[in-house]
Amino acid sequence: MLNYVLKRLLGLIPTLLIVAVLVFLFVHLLPGDPARLAAGPEADEATVQLVRQDLGLDKPLHIQFVTYFGNALQGEFGKSLRTKRPVSQEIAERFLPTFWLTLASMGWSVLFGMGIGIVSAVWRNRWPDRLGMTLAVSGISFPAFALGMLFMQVFSVQLGWLPSMGADSWKHYILPSLTLGAAVAAVMARFTRASFVEIMQEDFVRTARAKGVSEPVVVLKHCLRNAMIPVVTMMGLQFGFLLGGSIVVEVVYNWPGMGRLLVDAVDMRDYPIIQAEVLLFSLEFILINLIVDVLYAVINPTIHYK
Amino acid sequence: MKSSNRLLGFRHLLIAGSLAAASLSTPAFAAKDVVLAVASTFTTLDPYDANDTLSMAVAKSFYQGLYGFDKDLKLGPVLAESHTVSKDGLTYTIKLKSGIKFHDGTAFDAAAVKANFDRVTNPDNKLKRYTMFNRIAKTEVVDAHTVKFTLKEPFSPFINVLAHPSGVIISPAALQKYGKDIAFNPVGTGPFVFQEWKQTDYVKVKKFDGYWKTGLPKVDSLTWKPVVDNNTRATVMQTGEASFAFSMPFEQAEQLKQNPKVDVIAGPSIIARYLSMNTKQKPFDNVKVRQAINYAINKEALAKVAFSGYAVPAEGVVPAGVEYAEKFGAWPYDPAKAKQLLAEAGYPNGFETTLWSAYNHSTAQKVIQFAQQQLAQVGIKAQIQALEAGQRVERVESQPNPDTAPVRMYYIGWSSSTGEADWALRPLLASEAFPPKLLNTAYYKNELVDTNIAKALNTTDAAEKEKLYKAAQKQIWEDAPWAFLVTEKLLYARAKNLSGIYVMPDGSFNYDDIDVK
Numbered sequence: 141m142l143n144y145v146l147k148r149l150l151g152l153i154p155t156l157l158i159v160a161v162l163v164f165l166f167v168h169l170l171p172g173d174p175a176r177l178a179a180g181p182e183a184d185e186a187t188v189q190l191v192r193q194d195l196g197l198d199k200p201l202h203i204q205f206v207t208y209f210g211n212a213l214q215g216e217f218g219k220s221l222r223t224k225r226p227v228s229q230e231i232a233e234r235f236l237p238t239f240w241l242t243l244a245s246m247g248w249s250v251l252f253g254m255g256i257g258i259v260s261a262v263w264r265n266r267w268p269d270r271l272g273m274t275l276a277v278s279g280i281s282f283p284a285f286a287l288g289m290l291f292m293q294v295f296s297v298q299l300g301w302l303p304s305m306g307a308d309s310w311k312h313y314i315l316p317s318l319t320l321g322a323a324v325a326a327v328m329a330r331f332t333r334a335s336f337v338e339i340m341q342e343d344f345v346r347t348a349r350a351k352g353v354s355e356p357v358v359v360l361k362h363c364l365r366n367a368m369i370p371v372v373t374m375m376g377l378q379f380g381f382l383l384g385g386s387i388v389v390e391v392v393y394n395w396p397g398m399g400r401l402l403v404d405a406v407d408m409r410d411y412p413i414i415q416a417e418v419l420l421f422s423l424e425f426i427l428i429n430l431i432v433d434v435l436y437a438v439i440n441p442t443i444h445y446k
Numbered sequence: 447m448k449s450s451n452r453l454l455g456f457r458h459l460l461i462a463g464s465l466a467a468a469s470l471s472t473p474a475f476a477a478k479d480v481v482l483a484v485a486s487t488f489t490t491l492d493p494y495d496a497n498d499t500l501s502m503a504v505a506k507s508f509y510q511g512l513y514g515f516d517k518d519l520k521l522g523p524v525l526a527e528s529h530t531v532s533k534d535g536l537t538y539t540i541k542l543k544s545g546i547k548f549h550d551g552t553a554f555d556a557a558a559v560k561a562n563f564d565r566v567t568n569p570d571n572k573l574k575r576y577t578m579f580n581r582i583a584k585t586e587v588v589d590a591h592t593v594k595f596t597l598k599e600p601f602s603p604f605i606n607v608l609a610h611p612s613g614v615i616i617s618p619a620a621l622q623k624y625g626k627d628i629a630f631n632p633v634g635t636g637p638f639v640f641q642e643w644k645q646t647d648y649v650k651v652k653k654f655d656g657y658w659k660t661g662l663p664k665v666d667s668l669t670w671k672p673v674v675d676n677n678t679r680a681t682v683m684q685t686g687e688a689s690f691a692f693s694m695p696f697e698q699a700e701q702l703k704q705n706p707k708v709d710v711i712a713g714p715s716i717i718a719r720y721l722s723m724n725t726k727q728k729p730f731d732n733v734k735v736r737q738a739i740n741y742a743i744n745k746e747a748l749a750k751v752a753f754s755g756y757a758v759p760a761e762g763v764v765p766a767g768v769e770y771a772e773k774f775g776a777w778p779y780d781p782a783k784a785k786q787l788l789a790e791a792g793y794p795n796g797f798e799t800t801l802w803s804a805y806n807h808s809t810a811q812k813v814i815q816f817a818q819q820q821l822a823q824v825g826i827k828a829q830i831q832a833l834e835a836g837q838r839v840e841r842v843e844s845q846p847n848p849d850t851a852p853v854r855m856y857y858i859g860w861s862s863s864t865g866e867a868d869w870a871l872r873p874l875l876a877s878e879a880f881p882p883k884l885l886n887t888a889y890y891k892n893e894l895v896d897t898n899i900a901k902a903l904n905t906t907d908a909a910e911k912e913k914l915y916k917a918a919q920k921q922i923w924e925d926a927p928w929a930f931l932v933t934e935k936l937l938y939a940r941a942k943n944l945s946g947i948y949v950m951p952d953g954s955f956n957y958d959d960i961d962v963k
Binding site for chain 1: 572573574671678687839873882
């Protein structure tokens with residue numbers, strides 16, 4: 141097991157290198173001169189030149205590339221073109237709000253998603269199922285920014301129960317995490333249901349019932365554990381999706397996280413920030429996948445890794 | 447009808463909601479803390495290195511200049527007492543107010559002024575406002591409260607430049623202590639002391655007890671919060687989480703007006719919106735075509751459709767409110783005349799062209815769509831495209847060769863940040879300002895305009911300047927290198943219990959007298 145994890149971690153390095161190269165090239169191929177963008181619309185050419193030197197963008201591309209990689213290997217991703225603060229600091233300040241938000245919405249979506257999924261599977265094709273699946277389809281089809289605005293209108297403006305911006309207390313987490321988690325909860329509900337329906341027709345479930353095991357135990361003990369494998373896979377993928385999906389939600393709720401930072405950075409062509417963030421997102425995806433693989437073994441002891 | 451009924455019901459809910467929110471979120475009444483929601487993130491707190499109006503507006507909390515603008519963009523002395531100009535327009539001697547202290551206790555004097563202008567005029571410091579001040583040859587201390595600027599060439603709007611929100615006086619001791627990090631540790635003479643800049647969230651300032659204007663400021667602290675999303679900015683006004691918000695999307699204005707605790711204010715602006723036409727290229731090299739396009743667009747309707755009524759038709763080249771602006775009256779809407787002019791120019795059946803917008807927000811999209819429809823009425827088929835910032839820089843602003851620049855019709859806006867005609871004309875219509883140098887996207891070149899703009903810079907006589915600028919604007923209006931569209935209004939929301947804060951016509955803020963009831 142440990143060997144497997146180590147091997148996977150080593151396998152990370154080439155993947156990240158490729159991503160880093162792609163991101164570097166891609167970002168520099170975007171249209172628009174970052175020095176001019178940073179200098180602002182009122183700037184004349186002399187000012188743009190000053191800004192270009194200041195940001196080190198006057199050097200040839202390959203030199204910038206070498207500098208970038210040299211620094212990246214030491215964990216230093218340069219300075220933000222916009223604020224002139226180290227990228228690592230900019231990101232570090234925003235990582236935790238985004239991470240907690242993601243975790244909170246993951247919590248909601250697992251709770252709601254699996255709940256609805258199990259209920260739908262147990263009362264298959266009856267009204268709880270219909271209701272649950274209607275909710276799920278709505279959850280998938282409702283875009284996050286619209287849901288966010290709706291929540292804000294109802295809970296912040298009309299009822300006045302919850303704050304609509306910032307991340308200062310636990311109250312601030314409720315609306316954004318619900319908004320962010322809605323789509324994932326919906327996907328989760330459908331997956332759980334499908335997986336559950338299949339498991340409930342297995343022989344061992346019939347055997348359990350025949351032995352006189354009570355229905356709740358059958359559902360929660362025998363079926364749930366077996367139905368978990370595809371659900372956990374899904375959870376992993378969705379976690380990555382949540383980290384990325386938080387971009388929209390963070391803008392709507394004025395969340396001081398990485399998503400908003402990325403939007404600002406793209407707007408201002410803040411290359412170092414974009415590069416570091418995309419790299420970080422890729423790293424997160426890979427790590428999550430690794431965790432999911434390990435979780436398989438925990439859920440189903442018959443799975444072994446070599 | 448149906449929607450208005452729904453709105454009525456909605457209104458009651460809104461009232462109930464905002465009352466509840468206010469009672470929840472109002473802290474102890476004694477401390478007067480004001481939260482102000484603004485539309486974008488601050489780039490820096492060093493005004494000399496800022497290129498956005500917002501960062502400089504926020505910096506006014508703790509910084510002041512020798513001169514400044516009031517809420518109506520009238521120029522007046524702030525830290526300066528008075529000034530005299532030499533006959534040749536090269537030396538400005540400025541008397542300073544005495545008895546003023548910086549937040550760190552350093553005395554404000556001529557040496558402090560010199561330290562600041564020596565800093566910005568040194569190109570090694572690579573400050574973004576370098577070119578704004580690089581006409582200063584030297585700054586000299588005459589005595590403790592008199593400072594003398596010597597310019598490289600006569601530059602008549604020099605006092606306007608000193609009044610620009612970037613021209614502030616930073617504590618020389620702090621400059622020494624923090625160096626490049628002054629942007630994170632601002633120390634000035636302003637009404638508020640910098641407290642905290644949480645990059646992700648807000649800038650917080652608190653009352654400066656030693657402020658030189660006695661009795662001010664009247665509030666204990668200000669929190670500047672960037673709220674990027676339009677709807678969210680409107681929402682936080684309704685919930686009472688903020689008591690000032692700028693800018694307000696036009697679409698939200700009606701709904702927000704229903705809220706009994708909020709005033710929605712439409713202030714005048716000096717933001718001119720226009721379509722520039724590339725005069726180097728056919729068919730826009732023909733003045734009749736350009737005039738025809740001016741006749742073809744109904745500006746009244748445009749203001750209603752795209753700006754929800756929060757704009758007025760342009761009445762001149764330079765919007766009213768800018769010094770030396772000349773008023774000609776809105777260009778009449780007359781499609782028949784437009785067709786006739788097109789026929790005279792040799793395009794009886796119109797032509798095909800492209801119309802780009804410098805922005806891709808929804809208002810700009812509406813403007814170019816509306817213009818496209820209006821042009822189609824007189825036979826001009828325009829392909830429209832709203833450029834994203836990067837595309838704009840690539841296709842328009844950094845084009846090296848004026849003769850091959852691909853821009854044809856181009857929708858953009860401008861506000862003269864010095865409040866003076868020079869900065870409203872020279873960067874946009876002088877032939878020295880072709881991209882990539884500045885923004886003459888019409889590639890307009892006219893002898894008279896060029897000479898008058900240059901001459902006006904050299905004269906210190908106001909009457910003479912007025913004459914020169916008048917002639918230049920008249921020439922431009924007749925040559926019509928632009929389709930003169932509208933002057934925007936600035937829409938902002940202010941809680942009813944908040945007073946003394948205004949959005950100035952240039953989009954900056956004035957909050958010397960800010961107070962909470």
